[in-house]
Amino acid sequence: MSQFENVTVVKAANVYYDGKVSSRTVLFADGSKKTLGLLLPGEYEFGTEAAEIMEMLAGDVDVLLPGETKWQSLSAGESFNVPANSKFGINVKTVADYCCSYID
Template sequence: MSKFTNATITKEANIYYDGSVTSRSVELEDGSQISLGVMLPGEYTFNTNKAEIMEILSGNLEVKLPDEEWKTLSTPESFNVAANSSFDVRVKTVTDYCCRYID
């Protein structure tokens, strides 16, 4: 188990897709923003404002990035998403993730 110290965490959850995707917003010591979340099995599309690094901690899923084919991730694995774009996921098993927002 790894930990983030000296972090600021928002108490209330972010709830998407009727609870199938939920996360907590965290500001790290260096001021960068992350969200720690869980996705239940299902298909989801996420839009990005800032660029993101999606770090998959556990779980089986496929991801489709813009202009790319679907690919199966071998967890733990990360993928990058450009700002102002979107990505699709097909979540096969409960997936734990850490999303880093890149300024």
């Protein structure tokens, strides 16, 4: 899906790591939520409350998922799942565009 219809977008950005990571929250009529964001090159760690599906729209990253010891390389068109109440590492190699879906 390349676009979302009939949504509400929160104007205020979610900004992390001194502006190197930012996203906007998109709210859907059914109560679901996604964020659309941009990651600048660097290494970051994020914590989750809800389970997430991270879809890479552009760029190249390596991710270290909870319980894993080996980094996994991903590019545009690929995705990864993160369990609720966990942390994951992401090493952004090139500017990356993503869509994060929150799973209840």
